[in-house]
Amino acid sequence: MTTTPATPVTADRTDSRTAVVTGASSGIGAATARALAAEGFRVVCAARRRDRIEELAAEIGGVAVACDVTDPASVAALAATVGEELSVLVNNAGGAFGSGTVETADPADWRAMYEVNVLGVLHVTQALLPALRASGDGLIVNVGSTAGRIAYEGGGGYTAAKHGTQVVTETLRLELCGEPIRVSEIAPGMVRTDEFSLVRFDGDQAKADAVYAGVPDPLVAEDVADAISWIATRPSHVNIDELVIRPRAQAAQHKVHRVS
Template identity: 55%
Template sequence: MADSSTTPVPAKRAVVTGASTGIGDATVRALAATGWTVYAVARRADRLAALAAETGALAVPADITNDDDVAALVAAVTAGGGIDTLVNISGGARGVDPVAEADADDWDWMYRVNVLGTMKLTKAFLPMLRAGRNGTVLNLTSFAALVSYEGGAGYNAAKAAQRAMTQALRLEEVGNNLRVIEVLPGLVRTEEFSLHRLGGDRASADAVYSGVAEPLTAADVADIIAYAVNAPHHVNLDEIVVRPVAQAAAHKIIRASAGD
């Protein structure tokens, strides 16, 4: 019998999407820091190049909603030795309109990026993840998938659909020993999420977090993702809901008053 103290630990290899900013960037850093080989995927090649230089990650610029880009990504990863873990971070929100004033283009974008992008990447990598019999898919959804709120219908709908897909995937792939994890963050302050959602209006984006002493950070969520995928493979953290202490529920966030 092999001495477990001298048996090499298999190298861990992952694709992380949305790697040019926020939680995706932080996840690449967290995994690389614990010895993973990480393929960092996003559209912005300049940001990926900088991230790769800092972390040793492998930069692969790609649009996850584009079939040709997805095929090229799979080819690059295959040539590099494959992966055992897919971390789907790419996503986002656009707009805060009520349904009565909904912008169909915003809804279309949210569905394509959050749902179809996740589907395309997962479908493309499933043969590789199945082959090793110890694959993992981790999807970043949102607390918005659980509780709807005024002005959030488009994002609520997209994230709820992504969550439903994640749950179905877990049932479909358990026979292949595929571990499927869902992380559902609440209020996370990142450099771009609210800014993009609110059309580049910096004052409105900052107001989302106004008075909240300690919203979650991208690094907080990345640490949780790293913990989940570093756990022994037989341990499946099916659903991880994480919010700052100040956010007791979707409708209850503690904010300091202007005089505090």
Template identity: 60%
Template sequence: MSTLSSTSAPRALVTGASSGIGAATVRRLRAEGWAVLATARRADRLEALAAETGCETFPADLTEPADVAALADHVRAGGPLRSLVNNAGGALGTDPVERGNVDEWARMYEVNVLSTLRLTQALLPHLRADGGGDVLVVTSTAAHGTYPGGGGYVAAKHAERMIPATLRLELVGQPVRVIEIAPGMVRTEEFSLNRYHGDAAAAAQVYAGVAEPLLAEDVADAIVWTLTRPAHVNVDTLVIRPRAQASNTVVAREG
């Protein structure tokens, strides 16, 4: 792991930071002067991100309780934490419910829901300790509506959405903001490729004819905007889509 020198800058932990929205968020926060701890499973990707941005890194698999505990210990040892950005997640498959792969449904629940739960539970006391902070969860528009072939991912994201929705009620009056960012169609290098099990042609078809899908940087911009509002301002839920996407099933495609 790499280590960032001590600083009085606000400090954030970003999960799923090896690519896509997570990496873009690390870059944007660092550009804004934040100290950032980036975590993901792939140490080599984290090392490259650290070389580029000067962030701190800690490789971890958030589906492993021991890794979560080790990461939380590292966070606590490093000083105050202003913001926890729960971004790690992903989709697997597009099977209809009737033929849904149960193992993939379970994996999506583990990666999207239980990983967010474990890390949030581990770090909430630390966020409170220095006068408060933020729990931000990156969900999806799949957390707000369904679509054919999306049952497993939709179910996982609906469940993940209930973490910030419930936590906000339970922590009312405490100095902790709870924020949900729900992106729609975002073209990143890996999300659809992973969903289609490495089938690059199928992954590319997701964005075919869409003039301007969102980019990871667009979502990172939204994340950082919510985190940098005055402390009394809580952005409960921010849904962000490309102009070409009106809903999970209605998308303007050229040709």
């Protein structure tokens, strides 16, 4: 379903480039859709929650497509809506479920994380590669995580999945070398959004709040979106292989400055 407001986001929109952002219903995805629209892209906002993306699409002059990236049929419908050419794909849909140890973790949580963080990237990329190629100047940005670079207790399933996101990105860059498609990964550290930790801890607000307790100025979704927008607006011969972004208070996955 498409939603187009009477007034475009910018008074002089002459750029016809299209961008797709998955997981656009909240957090980094919604912020990225806004950032790319501000740069003149026609943004296809893809997510499972239709009501949220319709509201977002109306706000930015974009297109709303209900899509579950783990469902190939749903992804095929997204590709049909996008059409023959696509300039930017932001594979943002992802998530962390559970915080059990390897010994106690629910395999269903691990399976769900692999489905969305790895196979979801695969489904969407496969479906939209022809349109990216046809544009003559395509860009894929996969939203990974610093969890894709280091392990930590209680994060085995998520770190395994985000390591998968990183490796898919690296492999794709090798396989597409020589074609007019750039491939990037952005790997955020501690980002405070409304839903990420709440989902991970199955709605336990106290546990979600504890992740950021005492951390002065964690990243917010707009910080990551700004970085993705920067990647998307580099000259076409410039590929940002990977961009790791953390708040100043986080020196490493296990080293976070907190104040009482």
